[in-house]
Amino acid sequence: MSKEDKKTLTVDGIIVDIEDERNLLEIIRKVGIDLPTFCYHSDLSVYGACRLCLVDVKGRGIMASCSTKPEPDMVIMTHTAEIRQMRKINLELLLANHDRECPSCSRSNNCTLQDLARQLGVEEVRFKKLEKADMAPIDRSSPSIVRDPNKCVLCGDCVRVCDEVQGIGAIDFAHRGAKACVTAAFNKDLGKVECVNCGQCAAVCPTGALIPKQERDEVWSLLADPEKYVVAAFAPAVRVGLGEYFGMEPGADVTGRIVTALRMLGFDQVYDVTFAADMTIVEEANELIERVSSGGTLPMFTSCCPGWVKFAETYFPDMIPNLSTCKSPQQMFGATAHKVLPGKFNVAPENLAVVSIMPCTAKKFEAKDEKFKNNGIQDITNVITTQELGRMIVANGIKFEELEPSSLDMPLGFYTGAGVIFGATGGVMEAALRYAAEVIRGQKMHRVEFKEVRGSEGIKEAEYALGDLNIKVAVAHGLANARKVCEMVKSGEKDYHFIEIMACPNGCVAGGGQPILNKSTLGNKALRTKGIYNVDRRLQLHNSSDNYMVQEIYNEYFGGKAGTHEAHKALHTKYEDRSELLS
Numbered sequence: 001m002s003k004e005d006k007k008t009l010t011v012d013g014i015i016v017d018i019e020d021e022r023n024l025l026e027i028i029r030k031v032g033i034d035l036p037t038f039c040y041h042s043d044l045s046v047y048g049a050c051r052l053c054l055v056d057v058k059g060r061g062i063m064a065s066c067s068t069k070p071e072p073d074m075v076i077m078t079h080t081a082e083i084r085q086m087r088k089i090n091l092e093l094l095l096a097n098h099d100r101e102c103p104s105c106s107r108s109n110n111c112t113l114q115d116l117a118r119q120l121g122v123e124e125v126r127f128k129k130l131e132k133a134d135m136a137p138i139d140r141s142s143p144s145i146v147r148d149p150n151k152c153v154l155c156g157d158c159v160r161v162c163d164e165v166q167g168i169g170a171i172d173f174a175h176r177g178a179k180a181c182v183t184a185a186f187n188k189d190l191g192k193v194e195c196v197n198c199g200q201c202a203a204v205c206p207t208g209a210l211i212p213k214q215e216r217d218e219v220w221s222l223l224a225d226p227e228k229y230v231v232a233a234f235a236p237a238v239r240v241g242l243g244e245y246f247g248m249e250p251g252a253d254v255t256g257r258i259v260t261a262l263r264m265l266g267f268d269q270v271y272d273v274t275f276a277a278d279m280t281i282v283e284e285a286n287e288l289i290e291r292v293s294s295g296g297t298l299p300m301f302t303s304c305c306p307g308w309v310k311f312a313e314t315y316f317p318d319m320i321p322n323l324s325t326c327k328s329p330q331q332m333f334g335a336t337a338h339k340v341l342p343g344k345f346n347v348a349p350e351n352l353a354v355v356s357i358m359p360c361t362a363k364k365f366e367a368k369d370e371k372f373k374n375n376g377i378q379d380i381t382n383v384i385t386t387q388e389l390g391r392m393i394v395a396n397g398i399k400f401e402e403l404e405p406s407s408l409d410m411p412l413g414f415y416t417g418a419g420v421i422f423g424a425t426g427g428v429m430e431a432a433l434r435y436a437a438e439v440i441r442g443q444k445m446h447r448v449e450f451k452e453v454r455g456s457e458g459i460k461e462a463e464y465a466l467g468d469l470n471i472k473v474a475v476a477h478g479l480a481n482a483r484k485v486c487e488m489v490k491s492g493e494k495d496y497h498f499i500e501i502m503a504c505p506n507g508c509v510a511g512g513g514q515p516i517l518n519k520s521t522l523g524n525k526a527l528r529t530k531g532i533y534n535v536d537r538r539l540q541l542h543n544s545s546d547n548y549m550v551q552e553i554y555n556e557y558f559g560g561k562a563g564t565h566e567a568h569k570a571l572h573t574k575y576e577d578r579s580e581l582l583s
Helices: 024-030 079-094 112-119 157-163 200-204 214-223 237-238 255-265 271-293 306-315 317-322 329-345 362-367 384-396 417-421 427-441 479-492 524-538 548-557 565-571
Strands: 007-012 014-017 054-057 060-066 075-079 146-148 171-174 181-184 211-212 229-234 268-273 354-359 382-385 459-466 469-478 498-502
Touching: 007 024, 014 306, 024 054, 054 079, 060 079, 075 306, 157 171, 157 200, 157 479, 214 354, 214 382, 214 384, 229 255, 229 271, 229 329, 229 469, 237 255, 237 271, 237 384, 237 417, 237 427, 237 524, 255 268, 255 384, 268 271, 268 329, 271 329, 271 417, 271 427, 271 548, 271 565, 306 317, 306 362, 306 479, 306 498, 317 479, 329 354, 329 362, 329 548, 329 565, 354 362, 354 384, 382 384, 417 427, 417 524, 427 459, 427 469, 427 498, 459 479, 479 498, 548 565
Parallel strands: 007 075, 229 268, 229 354, 354 382, 469 498
Antiparallel strands: 007 014, 054 060, 054 075, 146 211, 171 181, 459 469
16 A cells, blocks of 8 residues: 555544554554553454543544544544543442452452553542342352352453353343343353353453352362372463463463472472373374274364363264263373372372362363262362462462472473473364374374464364375364364364364463453463473473373383273263253
8 A cells, every 4th residue: 555545543643554453442552552441352342331442533522442443534532631530430330339359359469440440540439339138149159160240340251252252152141220230041050051161251351250269278278188198280381371470471481480389388299281191192192093094983072171071062962972082181190190199109099189280260170070080089189270379379478480490200290292282272183193193104203293283263274194094183272163163064064083172262371260361461372372382392302102101101000002991991081961051
């Protein structure tokens, strides 16, 4: 476009080019003006309810910048005296009907309302709260999410992410006027509807009305019990997320500091769920090869993500035979730990406590499933999120950023780059392809990458020639995309051998238990993903077949190889039809 053809508008006296911006808010932020917003989220549809991003457009009056398209020759004022006053009043109205128990709120110091109050200079709330007979009850029915209606300000972020990104709609607006609220269908508890426990609602909730269910007190009790031998294991994505909690560079690999901090908290051993990710690939890739070669049910879907598994059980129960029978890495780790550690440390099985540290809230639901119990003992005792670990470290006065790194304990702390990349969308697929390529071709391969399955595109497809076999694969993240893939497979529109699904957009790096992202840190998802692949590149071993400690565990406990009776009994699972949740 020539200089003469450029279209411009004016923002606070600054002439700005109109490019591909969707609304005035994007134009205004482009010139470095941090216009306040509350209900606006760039990954979701425009709602325009909070009225904080108001601007004065010459000749048109005051309007919401998030829902106004840029047009040539507009003259925009962003901070007139009238607009400043209107913003303060609108924020006070939001605060008036909000349960302001800030010191005890989990979102304190990371709360959009607090940030806006400071930005707009709101030091008192002049409006009375709506009259209610009682405080609304807090919904603790879900094993993953706690919902406090008293903190909800009806911004709609949770409703939109559940519907638009996840394609579920487990929660929505109900009633009108002063009785308006966000709730599950027929005002049921969250634990009794089609919620898949992904926690994306909590990830976008700006007020703490939805938060991951906390298990910190239970873990503190385990650590204080002299009869318990307590081990910790953390997931791949935690290593590139926890540093943000302490103001460190997004995506920084803080594995060694995590180990040191966990030991200081009192854990007896510190392991890595990435060990079990390598084990998952050994089982899952061999299962895929067996299905392809023997005419088994195809396409085969990954089963690492419990949010996706519950989604499939609820919405596509007829496709349950397509799910890999492999347990998730978390549950494989728990089962393996209970096989290996009691004898190694002379601990009674009932006194071994395995604490899993996850970026994911659905893992809390998964760990409590009765089918993951052996001789009355759950494979995983408790699950805490990245956020919860951060709070435990703070509670003990540990200066995380100053810690000296420590090494993980063996053998369950040994891992390859293939296990690490599980934390990003496409990572499970790539790890499986690295392994399968070696098995099918019958030769060792070094630093082979399958970059076509990487990236933030919602649905990715690729086809690879592995020996005489052409493998067609697909990768999807976000459950709305998962639904599209399932429907294309069912209709016969698409024909794949292997499909990876992750419930959370961008994969585990952006799980519901990771450090909260806001308008200024949304780019951290990409930096976390970059950090995951940087770890893979730094490691010497990049294929799960290179994890010799996994092979040692197979030799001693699981019959020497994948697919044995011992391995299948401990490392595989079954699924159930949950479609009754839709009725």
